[in-house]
Amino acid sequence: MSKFTHAVLAASIALTAGVSPAAAGNMIVQDGVQSADLTPAQSVYTVELKEMSGGSNLNAANVQVLTDKVTFRASGMLVCEKITGIRPNAPLGADIGFGAFNPTFGDAGVVHKAKFDIGTKYYYNSQNKWVTSPGAVQNWEVPLNSLKNAGKPDYEFDALKIFNAEMQKFIDNGGTKLDFLKQDRVIEVERFLSVYTGCRKLNGKLEVTKLGYGTDVEPITMKIKYKGNPNLLKPAIVAVTPGGNNQVNAGYQPLKITYAAITPYAPSYVGKCPANLKFRVQIKGQGKGHVKFRVHGKSDESWLTENLTQIYESGPRIFNAPEGGTDTNFFYEVPFSGQDVLNKTINHQFRLAITWKDEKANTYETHYQTFATKDWKRRCTPQVSVGIGGQPGGVSFDNGQGGQGGQGGNNAGGLTIQTQPVTPSLKKVAPSAAQRGEEKPARAAPARMETAPAERAPARAAPARQTEPAPMLQLAPRTAEPAPARSTR
Numbered sequence: 001m002s003k004f005t006h007a008v009l010a011a012s013i014a015l016t017a018g019v020s021p022a023a024a025g026n027m028i029v030q031d032g033v034q035s036a037d038l039t040p041a042q043s044v045y046t047v048e049l050k051e052m053s054g055g056s057n058l059n060a061a062n063v064q065v066l067t068d069k070v071t072f073r074a075s076g077m078l079v080c081e082k083i084t085g086i087r088p089n090a091p092l093g094a095d096i097g098f099g100a101f102n103p104t105f106g107d108a109g110v111v112h113k114a115k116f117d118i119g120t121k122y123y124y125n126s127q128n129k130w131v132t133s134p135g136a137v138q139n140w141e142v143p144l145n146s147l148k149n150a151g152k153p154d155y156e157f158d159a160l161k162i163f164n165a166e167m168q169k170f171i172d173n174g175g176t177k178l179d180f181l182k183q184d185r186v187i188e189v190e191r192f193l194s195v196y197t198g199c200r201k202l203n204g205k206l207e208v209t210k211l212g213y214g215t216d217v218e219p220i221t222m223k224i225k226y227k228g229n230p231n232l233l234k235p236a237i238v239a240v241t242p243g244g245n246n247q248v249n250a251g252y253q254p255l256k257i258t259y260a261a262i263t264p265y266a267p268s269y270v271g272k273c274p275a276n277l278k279f280r281v282q283i284k285g286q287g288k289g290h291v292k293f294r295v296h297g298k299s300d301e302s303w304l305t306e307n308l309t310q311i312y313e314s315g316p317r318i319f320n321a322p323e324g325g326t327d328t329n330f331f332y333e334v335p336f337s338g339q340d341v342l343n344k345t346i347n348h349q350f351r352l353a354i355t356w357k358d359e360k361a362n363t364y365e366t367h368y369q370t371f372a373t374k375d376w377k378r379r380c381t382p383q384v385s386v387g388i389g390g391q392p393g394g395v396s397f398d399n400g401q402g403g404q405g406g407q408g409g410n411n412a413g414g415l416t417i418q419t420q421p422v423t424p425s426l427k428k429v430a431p432s433a434a435q436r437g438e439e440k441p442a443r444a445a446p447a448r449m450e451t452a453p454a455e456r457a458p459a460r461a462a463p464a465r466q467t468e469p470a471p472m473l474q475l476a477p478r479t480a481e482p483a484p485a486r487s488t489r
Helices: 007-017 159-172 177-182
Strands: 027-029 033-040 044-051 063-065 069-080 089-091 095-102 106-115 119-124 129-133 138-143 185-202 208-227 256-264 268-271 275-286 288-299 309-313 317-320 326-334 345-358 369-380 383-386 395-398 415-417
Touching: 027 033, 033 185, 044 069, 044 159, 063 159, 069 089, 069 095, 069 185, 069 208, 089 119, 095 138, 095 208, 106 138, 106 185, 159 177, 159 185, 159 208, 159 369, 256 288, 256 345, 256 369, 268 275, 275 288, 275 317, 275 345, 288 326, 309 326, 317 326
Parallel strands: 033 208, 044 208, 069 119, 268 369
Antiparallel strands: 027 208, 033 069, 044 063, 069 138, 089 185, 095 106, 095 185, 119 129, 185 208, 256 275, 275 326, 288 309, 288 317, 288 345, 345 369, 383 395, 383 415
C-alpha cells in the first residue's frame, strides 16, 4: 500500500525540480480524495526476441520480436473523503495506463490507457455509513506495438529499439556484433503502470459542486529475452579477379566493409588553439551502396566536452568498391581549454564507427560498428603580438580566445611573432639614411628600432644610456617620432 502524498506538495516538487510525474511520488491526490491505490498482481512481464535467419551469414542476421501482446494484471482501490451534506462524496470512474498519470499533468506521461474497474469506498451521508465495493484483480491485454511512442521516451517500450541500443553499447565497449547476436541474452528495463480516478461532491439538485482527482504510479519490470544464433559466422572476404578493362568479373556482391582508416593530415599538431584541422576517412571493401560514419574522441585531459563523445557524424556517402570505396574528409576543431594546458602535450584517441546500406537494401544497418582507431597528439602554444605603431613597446599575448594581456593592448598594425631571446647591446647605432633624408646606400645595414635625436647634442653632452634593451626586428625602415632632446650637464 503506497503512502498518502498531498497533491499540492507533490505537484510543486515536480514542477520546481523539472522531474517527471512518476518521480514526484507514487500516490498523488487532490482535495476530496483520501487515497487512490494501484496494486500490480504481477511485477515482471517478458517479451521474446529471436535471430530468425537460421543461417551463418552475419550480414543476413534478422532479429524479430516474437511477442505480439502483453497482459498486465492489477487491482485498485479508491477512498473518497467523508464530507458532510445531503449527498455523498461519490467515486468517479477510473483509467489504467502504461506510463505515469498525474492529477496536474493528466495523461502527459501515459503511452496507452484503458478503462479500469477500481474498488471504491465512500461515506453514504443519508445512512451515516461507509459503503465499500472491493476491487478484484483485472487482466489488461495490450498489443505490444501500442506501447511505442517516440515522443515519450521515458515511458514507451520498444523492445527492438532497446535491444539495438544494448548491442551498440556492447560494441562501443569493445565487443562485436557477431558475439552479441550469437549468445542468448536478457535485458531488463523499468517501466510504470498507473491509475487515474477521483471523487465528486453533489448538491441536492445532483449538481457537481466539487471534483478531486488521484493517481498512483507503480513500477514494473519489462524483461527482454533474446534467443541467439550460435551458427553465425564472420563473412569471408570474396576474392575476385579483374576482367577486361580492369572490370571485376564477380556480378552482384553484397556490400561488405573490409578496411577502414582515420588519418590526420597533420601527424601531430603544435600551434594556436582553437584550430580547425582536417582528417581523412577511407573505407574499402566489396559491393556498392552507401555508408555513413561517426567519429568519437577521447583524450587524457580532464575537460569533459570531448571525453568519450561524438565529435563528427557524416551524411550518406556513396560506396563503390571497384572505384576504391569511399574516401572523404572531415574537420575537427582542436579546443582551447585553458592557460594551464598551454605547452602541454595532450594525447587523443579517435574511433571510427560505420553503418552501411547495400545497393539493394532500403535501410541502413541498425547500428554503427567500430572499424578503426587512431592515436594522435597536439600541443597548444601561446601566441605573442608586438605592436608597431599605436602605443610604443606594446605587447599583447593571444591566449587563443581573442583575449589580450600585458601592456599596450591597443597596438595598431600589430605583428604576431614568437618571442626569441635578444642579446642586449649598448653600442649606439647611427640613424638610417632614410631617417637622415638621404638616399638609401646600396649595402645599408638593417635598421634598428631607435629614434633619431631631435637636434645635435652639444660637444660635451653626456654619453647616451640604454636602460632597457630593445628586441631586434627585421622591419622596413620607418620615420621615427622625434625624441625629446637630452639636457646637458
